[in-house]
Amino acid sequence: MSTKSRQYLFGTQIKMSAERAKEARKEADKLACEAWNCRMLGYKGPAQPSPTIGDAINAGYLYLEVRCLGCDTNQTVALDIVRRTKTTPVHELERYLRCKDCSVVRGYPYKRSALVALRPTKISASHPPSTWWPGER
Secondary structure, eight states, X not given: OOOOOHHXXXXXXXXXXXXXXXXXXXXXXXXXXXXXXXXXXXXXXXXXXXXXXXXXXXXXXXXXXXXXXXTXXXXXXXXXXXXXXXXXXXXXXGGGOOOHHHHHHHTXXXXXXXXXXXXXXXXXSSSOOOOSSTTOO
């Protein structure tokens, strides 16, 4: 006598549950990143706790927008090439970021930068830098 295997009986149900869990994690990561962006843009400052680098990448936010306080320019940093573990919170990256233009002018690494927000795309003409509050130019 033979019986049906557990894989045959429960395999589809297990795969569907895992797929739903993956989508729920992605949605939770997206909501956490959006909440952090709202706090950052609303309060104009470092909002802690922040999502981890892995959570931001999972949610589709592949870039971190940074403003240099020296030359007042906005730049984006790709999160998938940052040499930190994926469990590192995004707000801890602030101390490692340097402005290349200001560093060349001063002759030493210049580290005055402020995190602005997480972004799904790089800064371009069609995707301008984020504003701190409505009406800012």
